[in-house]
Amino acid sequence: MSHPPAEHWTPYTQAMPVTTPANPITDTLATNYYHKIQCIQVTVTTDANAANRYAILQLTDPDSNAYVFTADTAITASQTVVVTFLPGGPSSQTANENAISVGLPANLILGGAWSVTMSLTNIQAADQLSSGLILSQRAAHQVP
Numbered sequence: 059m060s061h062p063p064a065e066h067w068t069p070y071t072q073a074m075p076v077t078t079p080a081n082p083i084t085d086t087l088a089t090n091y092y093h094k095i096q097c098i099q100v101t102v103t104t105d106a107n108a109a110n111r112y113a114i115l116q117l118t119d120p121d122s123n124a125y126v127f128t129a130d131t132a133i134t135a136s137q138t139v140v141v142t143f144l145p146g147g148p149s150s151q152t153a154n155e156n157a158i159s160v161g162l163p164a165n166l167i168l169g170g171a172w173s174v175t176m177s178l179t180n181i182q183a184a185d186q187l188s189s190g191l192i193l194s195q196r197a198a199h200q201v202p
Contacts, residue, residue, distance in 0.1 A: 061092055061167060062197040074100070074176065074190030082116075082177030083190050089170035095162070096193040098143045100176040105184035106136050113141040113158065116175040117168065131158045133178075140189075141176075170199070 070093070074085040083100070087093050098115055110132035117125045133139050140157045146164035176190055 066197040067195040070196040072192040081181045082175045084175040087172045091170050091196040093168045094195040095166040099191045101189040103138045103186045105182050107182040109180045112179045114177045115143045118173045120171045129160050
């Protein structure tokens, strides 16, 4: 597949809509564009219930083929953590008290109409996903 030349790519930020309950949150990439993913990020706020939660990113193409990436680092009770899925990022996950970074394949380019879903395993009653963002560069599909 041939992609547009570098000068046709422009920065683009897409906020993911949050619903209640906020697990999962899903958004669909704009059609008629290629999306060169810079990062996909979500803020996770956990309640006081003791449980290990793990963030999951699912990318689903228009033919319903799903590609799933799971953070190996647990998010425990009473935390607010920013989880960032980063193309070309660390092959081993990094974490500190307030952030988890998960590597994705480098140069991740998705076509239009892919869905992006963020969720948690072991979700508890008052856990929340918020501030979901898809940061990318995008370029229009070329018309032959």
